[in-house]
Amino acid sequence: xxxxxxxxxxxxxxxxxxxxxxxxxxxxxxxxxxxxxxxxxxxxxxxxxxxxxxxxxxxxxxxxxxxxxxxxxxxxxxxxxxxxxxxxxxxxxxxx
Amino acid sequence: xxxxxxxxxxxxxxxxxxxxxxxxxxxxxxxxxxxxxxxxxxxxxxxxxxxxxxxxxxxxxxxxxxxxxxxxxxxxxxxxxxxxxxxxxxxxxxxxxxxxxxxxxxxxxxxxxxxxxxxxxxxxxxxxxxxxxxxxxxxxxxxxxxxxxxxxxxxxxxxxxxxxxxxxxxxxxxxxxxxxxxxxxxxxxxxxxxxxxxxxxxxxxxxxxxxxxxxxxxxxxxxxxxxxxxxxxxxxxxxxxxxxxxxxxxxxxxxxxxxxxxxxxxxxxxxxxxxxxxxxxxxxxx
Numbered sequence: 001x002x003x004x005x006x007x008x009x010x011x012x013x014x015x016x017x018x019x020x021x022x023x024x025x026x027x028x029x030x031x032x033x034x035x036x037x038x039x040x041x042x043x044x045x046x047x048x049x050x051x052x053x054x055x056x057x058x059x060x061x062x063x064x065x066x067x068x069x070x071x072x073x074x075x076x077x078x079x080x081x082x083x084x085x086x087x088x089x090x091x092x093x094x095x096x
Numbered sequence: 097x098x099x100x101x102x103x104x105x106x107x108x109x110x111x112x113x114x115x116x117x118x119x120x121x122x123x124x125x126x127x128x129x130x131x132x133x134x135x136x137x138x139x140x141x142x143x144x145x146x147x148x149x150x151x152x153x154x155x156x157x158x159x160x161x162x163x164x165x166x167x168x169x170x171x172x173x174x175x176x177x178x179x180x181x182x183x184x185x186x187x188x189x190x191x192x193x194x195x196x197x198x199x200x201x202x203x204x205x206x207x208x209x210x211x212x213x214x215x216x217x218x219x220x221x222x223x224x225x226x227x228x229x230x231x232x233x234x235x236x237x238x239x240x241x242x243x244x245x246x247x248x249x250x251x252x253x254x255x256x257x258x259x260x261x262x263x264x265x266x267x268x269x270x271x272x273x274x275x276x277x278x279x280x281x282x283x284x285x286x287x288x289x290x291x292x293x294x295x296x297x298x299x300x301x302x303x304x305x306x307x308x309x310x311x312x313x314x315x316x317x318x319x320x321x322x323x324x325x326x327x328x329x330x331x332x333x334x335x336x337x338x339x340x341x342x343x344x345x346x347x348x349x350x351x352x353x354x355x356x357x358x359x360x361x362x363x364x365x366x367x368x369x370x371x372x373x374x375x376x377x378x379x380x381x382x
Contacts, residue, residue: 029168038275042174043173
């Protein structure tokens, strides 16, 4: 375990039970897809955490740029009408 | 036994990698349940359970030596998990056997001498390089998978229950060994050469696994006759080796009689290390 791993990095997603979506659990190194899935099983489901696993090569994930946070996420600010709580129920509607 | 110790070591790796959620484990058959609720087996059944328990115990001891020594962190945890599974089988089988003699799993693991161990020679062979351990796993896990599949239908209910749990776990061990055998067999010239070397040094211990012994007699429909597993094992391992570009070596067979308490030179050292702490501090717990 001393030398740096030459294996590519994979991101692991675990679905904890039926009806819930897969949640990012962490990452690991593996030489290929099949071994990545097995390593994910060994590393992330040791305590009955999951019923389903996804692994994705880290380099295949496209992420947003933290430096562009403002231009990406500023727009919804101040647009309260996009939330249901912005609206008041009309007096005439009794069973909402 | 050091089940908990091993688990803690693995947990520290797991925590470093931030495990997702914690859910309590299912209520599978545990050694503690067998110790409390188990019905003592007959002398013959106990002797048979001891052979399988000894195989598992010695293999677990060998595999756990890889902890912190595997080529990658991920593989470290994989081998550690397998060691823990196998140790679990050993605990159940030794606990069950011990009921016949009023002994605990620890009595049997720590206080027997080399000639009292009935394990196969294949499991006591040294870990060697990673390829040797993988080939040993391939040979043993395919064998155990076939064995536990049959044992799960044994008329002895406790043995059947232990086997029913073990077969699912061994199925994964088998898959792990197959995946690595194929990758290393088809990897580089060096990895293929190391796999051929591993096959050469381990193949002499294959015949012993399938030899029917006195311990299997009088246990019709309870014990699995090892000889009945040979054809299926041959077929399966041949297919894996063919896919990996490897061949069954033309080696002779060792005069191995582990089931009768005769062992290779390696078991004594393994037992010395495994038993020293328990013998130095009798009755101590942690």
